[in-house]
Amino acid sequence: xxxxxIANARIIDPAxxxxxxGTIVTRDGRIMAFGPHVQTEGDIIDADGHICAPxxxxxxxxxxxxxxxxxxxxxxxxxxxxxxxxxxxxxxxxTDPVIDDMSLVDFITRRAETAPVNVYAAGALTKGLDxxxxxEIGLMSQAGAVMFSNGTSPIAEAQTMRRLLSYSxxxxxxxxxxxxxxxxxxxxxxxxxxxxxxxxxxxAPAAAERIMAERDVALAELTGGRLLIDMISSAEALEVVRxxxxxxxxxxxxxxxxxxxxxxxxxxxxRTFAKLDPPLREExxxxxxxxGINDGTIDVIVSDHDxxxxxxxxxxxxxxxxxxxxxxxxxxxxxSQVADGRLDLMAFxxxxxxxxxxxxxxxxxxxxxxxxxxxxxxxxxxxxxCNSDALLSRSKNTPLDGRRMTGRNLKTICKxxxxxxxxx
Numbered sequence: 414x415x416x417x418x419i420a421n422a423r424i425i426d427p428a429x430x431x432x433x434x435g436t437i438v439t440r441d442g443r444i445m446a447f448g449p450h451v452q453t454e455g456d457i458i459d460a461d462g463h464i465c466a467p468x469x470x471x472x473x474x475x476x477x478x479x480x481x482x483x484x485x486x487x488x489x490x491x492x493x494x495x496x497x498x499x500x501x502x503x504x505x506x507x508t509d510p511v512i513d514d515m516s517l518v519d520f521i522t523r524r525a526e527t528a529p530v531n532v533y534a535a536g537a538l539t540k541g542l543d544x545x546x547x548x549e550i551g552l553m554s555q556a557g558a559v560m561f562s563n564g565t566s567p568i569a570e571a572q573t574m575r576r577l578l579s580y581s582x583x584x585x586x587x588x589x590x591x592x593x594x595x596x597x598x599x600x601x602x603x604x605x606x607x608x609x610x611x612x613x614x615x616x617a618p619a620a621a622e623r624i625m626a627e628r629d630v631a632l633a634e635l636t637g638g639r640l641l642i643d644m645i646s647s648a649e650a651l652e653v654v655r656x657x658x659x660x661x662x663x664x665x666x667x668x669x670x671x672x673x674x675x676x677x678x679x680x681x682x683x684r685t686f687a688k689l690d691p692p693l694r695e696e697x698x699x700x701x702x703x704x705g706i707n708d709g710t711i712d713v714i715v716s717d718h719d720x721x722x723x724x725x726x727x728x729x730x731x732x733x734x735x736x737x738x739x740x741x742x743x744x745x746x747x748x749s750q751v752a753d754g755r756l757d758l759m760a761f762x763x764x765x766x767x768x769x770x771x772x773x774x775x776x777x778x779x780x781x782x783x784x785x786x787x788x789x790x791x792x793x794x795x796x797x798x799c800n801s802d803a804l805l806s807r808s809k810n811t812p813l814d815g816r817r818m819t820g821r822n823l824k825t826i827c828k829x830x831x832x833x834x835x836x837x
Contacts, residue, residue: 416440416455417829422465422790424448426780427763428770437465439786442829447780458831460790463823466762467778468500468530468787469744470769472560472667473644473715475736477807479520480509485720485807487521490740491528493805495833497741498822499716500530500787501777506537507564513537513548518556529832530825531777531787538563538577538588545573551584559773562589562643565690565735569595571628578638587772589641589667590629592650593691597621602731604677604692612683614730617692619647626653634662641772642666644717646691648701655710665772667713668702670746671737673756675699675812685726685733687812689717703755706764712772714764716743720808738806742813748793748820758793786829795821 419437424447426432435449471494477484487504494502504521506512512521518534525532536558540546550561561581568574568590581588598617603609605616626642630653633640645651645666657664671689676696680687687693705711719736726733739746743765750756770778777785801814825833 415829417786417826418453418455418457419460419465419788419790420453420457421462422460423462424780425464425466425759425762427467427759428767428779429781430759431780437780437788439826439829442786444780444782444784444786446782458790458824463790463792465788465790467766467780468789468825468827469498469765470501470773470775470778471499471716471718471740471743472503472713472769472773473505474502474718474740475505475507475720477720478508478524483722483807487524487528487532489805489807490718491525491530491532493740495529495825495827496805496822498744498789498791498825499740500789500825500827501533501775502530503533503535503559503773505535505564506562507542511537511541513540515549515552515556518553518558522557530827533557533559533773535559536561538568539573542566544568545570547577547580550581550586554584554586559775560587560589560641563591565591567591567593567595567625571632574629575632575636578632578636578640582636582638585639587639587641589643591643592622592626592629592645594621594624597624601692602688603680604694606677606695608677619649619694619698622647622650622691623653626650630657630662630664633664640664644669644691644715645702646672646694647698651701651705651710658710665712667715668705668711669717670714670739670743671717671812672699673703673706673714673750674746679812683730684812685728685730686737686810686814688730688733688735689737690735700755703750707757707760709760712764712768714743714747714761716740720806721810722808723810726810737811738804738808739811740806741804742799742811744791744822745818745820746813748791749818751793752819786826788826789822790824791820791822793820795819797821
């Protein structure tokens with residue numbers, strides 16, 4: 414039996430609100446005991462007073478494998494995740510071929526068997542992500558898909574979305590859809606504002622999010638399906654979610670860490686590394702989203718890890734691809750907002766641990782007796798500067814390059830094994 418103890422830790426469990434100093438003992442990949450009076454056993458890791466929390470769960474990770482391994486492989490993404498304190502990642506279906514049947518879900522599962530972290534697949538909502546032809550959601554669920562998404566493209570046709578939510582309701586499957594009204598966002602490369610007008614960039618209005626979010630909430634209410642409004646970026650969409658939750662609808666929403674850390678000003682003089690989808694919006698939107706985490710309206714924060722080779726980003730702004738890497742930055746960027754007083758620590762940790770675990774039906778994301786020993790130790794006050802060249806991801810495209818950060822992961826334990834140690 415393999416036994417590991419984490420001693421001298423400030424133990425935080427967002428699922429229960431537990432926050433106290435003590436020791437955690439794990440055995441054979443499970444938490445056996447924790448608390449201030451627990452005695453150490455087996456191998457011992459001294460947390461030196463730093464925080465020990467559940468490992469992060471990232472619900473939105475894009476890799477290049479299969480099909481575009483030059484961008485990222487499952488192995489390199491998993492290694493970067495471990496370094497960032499993430500112990501579970503969900504791979505988006507935008508691969509080549511698309512993850513739209515059981516065999517592709519099984520492929521991801523088999524490729525991830527040797528990964529240092531837990532890797533799950535998100536199945537495609539439609540064949541080839543065409544937005545029209547429904548996939549076999551039930552069969553993919555049986556094969557291990559933990560959620561379903563159409564990637565960066567929304568389901569544009571309301572009737573198709575209604576059918577998806579109705580079909581998925583019988584399997585209790587989670588359906589994620591981007592809040593984008595396509596005709597209002599077509600050709601847009603930035604947020605519609607005075608700034609984008611001055612820069613001569615085609616903008617997408619925040620109303621495009623609100624309109625699609627309103628439609629999907631209405632369809633979820635009609636069908637009883639489980640809906641995740643994926644990666645909102647505006648105060649307008651946030652209000653839609655807030656009203657829906659006040660009516661006790663089974664609605665959840667997520668936000669990218671980029672949209673909690675940056676605003677439209679960060680595109681500066683056409684900085685393509687800050688070209689994202691959805692686009693960075695106004696400072697008032699960013700502050701509203703942070704408050705949405707604090708008050709529980711927003712359920713989940715994702716990295717939206719989307720690796721892109723330099724050749725796809727170092728182009729004129731309108732021609733450059735969207736996307737940023739984020740696996741190694743998610744925890745630190747969130748802790749930086751905590752340090753700035755904008756984000757509550759417990760609310761932040763819940764949004765990247767227990768909340769996604771509940772949505773995905775995972776055992777992890779909590780510190781409890783018998784729970785998986787997926788844990789991280791981090792220093793919430795460690796100052797450092799983000800250096801994209803030092804990232805473990807195969808691609809280096811981050812708009813946070815050169816930014817001063819507060820808080821850093823020190824150790825990552827997955828299934829009771831130490832898979833990352835910053836001191837080595």
